[in-house]
Amino acid sequence: MQLCWIHPTPRTTELEALWQALATSMSAIVAPGNRLDFRFLENSGGFTRSLYAEHLNSVLMVEAAIQAQDEDYDGVLLGCWNDPLWEAREMLDIPVASVGEQSLLAALTMGHRFAVVTVAEKTAFAIERDIQAYGLSERAIRQPVRTIRPFSDTNLLKESLTHPESRFLPRFENVARQCIADGAEIILVGCAYYGPLLRRAGHYQITGTAVPIVDASAIAVKYLEAMTGVAQTTSLVKSYANAFAGVPSTAIEGGRDALSLR
Structure with a gap:
C-alpha cells in the first residue's frame, strides 16, 4: 500500500528539521509493508490563516492529490486542518482522508x-x-x-x-x-x-x-490505511452520485488552463 501525504506549503529550508521529524514520526506508525510518502506544494503562498489564502491553496492541494493518483498512489491524505476534502474526493477515484x-x-x-x-x-x-x-x-x-x-x-x-x-x-x-x-x-x-x-x-x-x-x-494516517484497505478488498471508495461524482476532464480543462494548472 502506497500512501501520499500532501503538505499545504512548500518545503522551506527553515523548517527542514520539522519535515524530517514528521516523516520519521508518521512513517513509524504505518503498518509493515505500507509506505507513506510526503508531497510538498511547489507554488503555494505558504499561508493558510486567511479564508481567501486557504481558498487559493486548496486548488494547489487538489492538483497535488490528482498528481499522486496519476502516480499510482493507493490513498491520499490532506495534511492540514485547512483542507479541500470534498473537492479532492470529487476529483479522485482513490481514498482521500483529511487530518480534520x-x-x-x-x-x-x-x-x-x-x-x-x-x-x-x-x-x-x-x-x-x-x-x-x-x-x-x-x-x-x-x-x-x-x-x-x-x-x-x-x-x-x-x-x-x-x-x-x-x-x-x-x-x-x-x-x-x-x-x-x-x-x-x-x-x-x-x-x-x-x-x-x-x-x-x-x-x-x-x-x-x-x-x-x-x-x-496519527489518527488520520491510520484511518487512511483502513480506508485504503477497504477499497482494495471491497472496491468501495466513494459514491459516484451527486456530490462526489467525478467530473469529466473536458468539463474542467478550461478552468485548469486559465490557472495554468496543466
Whole structure:
C-alpha cells in the first residue's frame, strides 16, 4: 500500500528539521509493508490563516492529490486542518482522508463530547465551519474550537521540535482545561504538526486529568490505511452520485488552463 501525504506549503529550508521529524514520526506508525510518502506544494503562498489564502491553496492541494493518483498512489491524505476534502474526493477515484474529518470521526468513538484546540483564530473559524459541515456539532462542546494565545508562529514551532513543554504545552493545556470545564472528554490538537510533536515527547493526556490529547495526524494516517484497505478488498471508495461524482476532464480543462494548472 502506497500512501501520499500532501503538505499545504512548500518545503522551506527553515523548517527542514520539522519535515524530517514528521516523516520519521508518521512513517513509524504505518503498518509493515505500507509506505507513506510526503508531497510538498511547489507554488503555494505558504499561508493558510486567511479564508481567501486557504481558498487559493486548496486548488494547489487538489492538483497535488490528482498528481499522486496519476502516480499510482493507493490513498491520499490532506495534511492540514485547512483542507479541500470534498473537492479532492470529487476529483479522485482513490481514498482521500483529511487530518480534520478523520480525527473528528475517531473522537466520536473515544468520548461523548470533544473539543479542538488550535493555533490561530482564523484556523479556529475554518475548523468550526468543518464541524458544522460534517454534522458533528451535537457531539462537540459549546464553542468547540478554541485557540492558544499568543498564536503559534515559526519560532514556537521550531522550539516545540525539542521542547514543546516550554511554551506550547502550557498554552495548549490552559485552553484545554477551559474546554474540559465545559464538558470536553477528548481534546484534539488542531494542527497537523503540533500533534505529532506532543506525541513524540510523550504528552498523551492533559496534565492531572484523564482526558486524552489526540494527535489528529496519527489518527488520520491510520484511518487512511483502513480506508485504503477497504477499497482494495471491497472496491468501495466513494459514491459516484451527486456530490462526489467525478467530473469529466473536458468539463474542467478550461478552468485548469486559465490557472495554468496543466
